[in-house]
Amino acid sequence: MTVKVAIAQMNSIVGDLTGNATKIRDLARQAHAAGADILVTPELSLVGYPPEDLLLRAGFYVQSALALSTLANELAEFPGLHVLVGHPHQVADAHYNAVSVLLNGSVLASYCKHALPNDMVFDEKRYFEAGNQPVVIDVKGTRFGINICEDTWTAGAPLQAREAGAQVLLVPNGSPFHLNKEQLRFDVMRNHVCAAEMSIVYANLLGGQDELIFDGNSFVLDKDGRCMLQMKHCEEQLDFIDFIDGVPQQTRCEPTLSTEAQIYQALVLGVRDYVTKNGFPSVLIGFSGGVDSALTLAIAVDALGADKVRAVMMPSPYTADISWIDSREMVKRIGVRYDEISINECFTAFRNTLSEEFAGLKEDTTEENIQARIRGTILMAMSNKYGSIVLTTGNKSEMAVGYCTLYGDMAGGFAVIKDIAKTMVYRLCAYRNSVSDVIPERIITRPPSAELRPDQKDQDSLPPYDILDGIMQRYMEENQSRAEIVAAGYSEADVERITRLIKINEYKRRQAPVGIRITHRAFGRDWRYPITSKFRD
Structure with a gap:
């Protein structure tokens, strides 16, 4: 039996519940017209990602729940289409990062994210509690499990989905871009999802949100880790892939772009x-x-x-x-x-x-x-x-x-x-x-x-930029000590000078405008050093 899955590489706007719902409805219309059985939208697609401290406001949950209910009713005009929508979810006093499956005007199932990232640019433990139950839906005889983003960066949640009977894992994502992130995603998904003998549909968010860039690059891997579909870098896109008896059919994979x-x-x-x-x-x-x-x-x-x-x-x-x-x-x-x-x-x-x-x-x-x-x-x-x-x-x-x-x-x-x-x-x-x-x-x-x-x-005031950048990368991005950097071949005087300048100019960077994050560690959300500090490693 063939199941057609639509992947929405969509650009949400944080807090624009009406606009995001309209976009999801339009994507559902296109998916339904193309004969899709499932539409996967990214993590927190209904409210945008990351909402940060909007998640501390009770009214945000009230309006999100109303928007989800309204959207579910509107999607009834697309019978048979399972639409995965990401949203914040409140149960009594607990709050979750959730995905609901909307079908024929109602909520078929809701999955709550298990693994809450709390490093680098993420602090989801500030806002959410962790879910612990798998969700698997049957569509034309193929069993699709659901994980959300960080769930697949460890083996636990994918294995739980597999044990619940999943053949294919649908994964809405809000995975931000940094250098070499594309290959890293492939490697991790092969280790944690394909190793559990499941194919994966990885639907990633697109767009800029303050300093974060969500690059899309959504993809499908079969259970052997082979690329069946890869979508575009930094472009909004709706694409489709057929599963026959749970096996994804080869479509195309976009070529990997140069780093520049x-x-x-x-x-x-x-x-x-x-x-x-x-x-x-x-x-x-x-x-x-x-x-x-x-x-x-x-x-x-x-x-x-x-x-x-x-x-x-x-x-x-x-x-x-x-x-x-x-x-x-x-x-x-x-x-x-x-x-x-x-x-x-x-x-x-x-x-x-x-x-x-x-x-x-x-x-x-x-x-x-x-x-x-x-x-x-x-x-x-x-x-x-x-x-x-x-x-x-x-x-x-x-x-x-x-x-x-x-x-x-x-x-x-x-x-x-x-x-x-x-x-x-x-x-x-x-x-x-x-x-x-x-x-x-x-x-x-x-x-x-x-x-x-x-x-x-x-260069009257600074070392040559190739030296400065090498020391900066090792010290700031890779957390190497001064001794390790000197051992890598840089002069002790240059290392001492550059690391000292990084330390004493923290007060300036705190007053700098927000800027685009490209590396895995940028000055901003990733870098939280005290201005007043006497520590020297």
Whole structure:
């Protein structure tokens, strides 16, 4: 007997119960028209994921229950279609992360998530209690079990489903993207689901939610771990697969993208969703003619269209001629509105105002930071006036060591490349130019500079970026000690310097705008170090 399963790689909006229900109903209509017997939507698809402290509000559960009941009634127009919908579920005083199977106008069954993740970006134990019962439904003679996301990252819940008779495991997911996550999912599902002699339908959420990116990449594996279907990266999609007597039939598997393509598409999705879901009409970017702002500008245009992006060049007395030339060339290529607003008069006014206070003192980073703060003030004034959100352009390497200015280049609403190391910035620029040549080559090849003093270069203040990024990755992302990093071949002086800078600049990062998470450990939800601390490992 053939069972057709539809997988909805859907982009929910947190808290938009009406909009999400409408989207599920539309997907059900398409699935039913295609002859599907089952439609699987992602984890908490009805309310969006993660809802965070909305889950502490009683009214959130009341409205979720009402929305689920209303949706179940509406789906009665699609007889025979089993629709898996993720939602928060309250039973007496207990709260669960649940999936309900809606069929012919009613709730056929509800499954409560067993394994509650409480590490990295997850803190589900703050909100939910763990379920402990399997749910298996029979559809045309094939027995489908249900797990939710983290349940399949250990062997317990899949084995329980198998022991209850499941042949196929349906798994709604809210699995966020980070580098190499696609292969990691395959490996874990093969170890915990296919090893239990079950096929798996892995339906993953799509979209940007604050700093998190949900990349889709939903898939189906047979019980031997072979890919039967893989859906697209960072694209909303509805796809189908047939099961004959519980065995998935080969359709197609999307080719794995390069690392640079995966990251770039995730950044585009993150910008598009943050800006549009929060209702901003357009974005502003302080464009210096440097590589970071060039990459940010390209991402913004790809995400929103050139008509919603405005680049503002704010030259100072130290801005090089090539910065003007390269900036004008790139905005010509990319087609955005471009303005040049000199900060010279403002800088002179600040110097004059502080001349008596600073009499007899040498110029230093104070004067450099004044320039950055003037630029930040100009951008935020324009943001206030026009309602546009400012996209900041600082990268992870700079954020790590504090090579950024509070209330200056850190001023803004969304940090696009906050989790992108400088060495990866160059790789992403090369990738974007391989699609179409939008970033002038000299922007990529010239030595990076903040241009806040004469003939300034980043490497005057920092080690070479390949060294900085290597130490940062080992210390911050991989939790290696200083001794381990030195043993890996880095100089003790560089390791001591970089790790010290990471520690003392925690106060800056706490005041930085939210930004897109790309690695498995980003500054933000993953990184919770105290500002006040004397510990040294």
